[in-house]
Amino acid sequence: MTELLVTPERFPIRGSFTIARGSKTEAAVVTATLRDGALVGRGECVPYARYGESVEGVTAALTALEGAVAAGLTREALQAVLPAGAARNALDCAMWDLEAKRAGVRVHALAGLPAPKPVVTAYTISLGTPQGMADAAAACGHELLKLKLGAEGDPERLAAIRAAVPGVRLIVDANEGWTATNLVANLAACEKAGVELVEQPLPAADDALLGRIARPVPVCADESAHGLDSLPGLIGRYDALNIKLDKTGGLTEAVALARAAQEAGLDIMVGCMVATSLAMAPALLLTPLARVVDLDGPLLLAADRTPSLRYEGSVVHPPEPALWG
Numbered sequence: 001m002t003e004l005l006v007t008p009e010r011f012p013i014r015g016s017f018t019i020a021r022g023s024k025t026e027a028a029v030v031t032a033t034l035r036d037g038a039l040v041g042r043g044e045c046v047p048y049a050r051y052g053e054s055v056e057g058v059t060a061a062l063t064a065l066e067g068a069v070a071a072g073l074t075r076e077a078l079q080a081v082l083p084a085g086a087a088r089n090a091l092d093c094a095m096w097d098l099e100a101k102r103a104g105v106r107v108h109a110l111a112g113l114p115a116p117k118p119v120v121t122a123y124t125i126s127l128g129t130p131q132g133m134a135d136a137a138a139a140c141g142h143e144l145l146k147l148k149l150g151a152e153g154d155p156e157r158l159a160a161i162r163a164a165v166p167g168v169r170l171i172v173d174a175n176e177g178w179t180a181t182n183l184v185a186n187l188a189a190c191e192k193a194g195v196e197l198v199e200q201p202l203p204a205a206d207d208a209l210l211g212r213i214a215r216p217v218p219v220c221a222d223e224s225a226h227g228l229d230s231l232p233g234l235i236g237r238y239d240a241l242n243i244k245l246d247k248t249g250g251l252t253e254a255v256a257l258a259r260a261a262q263e264a265g266l267d268i269m270v271g272c273m274v275a276t277s278l279a280m281a282p283a284l285l286l287t288p289l290a291r292v293v294d295l296d297g298p299l300l301l302a303a304d305r306t307p308s309l310r311y312e313g314s315v316v317h318p319p320e321p322a323l324w325g
Helices: 055-063 066-070 075-081 086-103 107-111 130-140 154-164 183-192 228-234 251-263 277-289
Strands: 003-019 022-036 039-045 123-125 144-148 169-173 195-199 219-221 240-243 267-270
Touching (some): 022 055, 039 086, 039 277, 055 086, 086 251, 107 251, 130 154, 154 169, 154 183, 183 195, 228 251, 240 251, 251 267, 251 277
Parallel strands (some): 169 195, 195 219
Antiparallel strands (some): 003 022, 022 039
């Protein structure tokens, strides 16, 4: 019989993490642990208030499935039991982990994916003043930076950062913070600064304008992209989509979404919430399909969980089985 344990956990962030919607100083996660004798499978999720989620709600949703898991709930059946979102992500990833340990193989082989390799990840620079962001960009030493924008004065921030790090690759995440009024000017500033990709410039509920303007820099859906059912609405408005397992509800739908997006001609970005290595590990399986990787969550924490992923400068290495998969 398989036992499900649900554990809310909190991990302090190094300093603070600031985006257009506000700041936070800790990562609040929920971990699902499956025990089958000596075998253990784990998954971690980040409940996100932007999508109506909370630690309490996710914990309750998972705890309510303890009986179903004990009775043999399968990963395939889980997809219809819980909607796409954080709760399903934690349990879906724990199920993949346990399946792999039962079979004595790695998850990528079970999922029909290429073996992940070490890959460059973006490193996030929190929203701040132009000089503050420029100083942070210059001090961090990473080769690919993700700039949190979405406030008045973004062209000035871009100019200051580019002057501070002339040779560094840049992507931008506006977190729905731009408007129809400043969209064109901000995209032009991104083009001038050599930005490679802009995430979610407009609110998800008001992004139709993206399909009616020239996009001088590729635009990537984040808050507009969730599971498979969100894909048709992205075509024509976006050039790429950011796949986060907390939005797709786990690796199962994330793999299906990545393949469908590629067939539709969209590029893939693999992203994350601020979380530990346990949340990053399943997402790393999607990196062979991705144009951009943004799995820096553990680097933003004061301390990661143990065991953890290995980061060397801008490069993140695939997980060892002791961590996940």
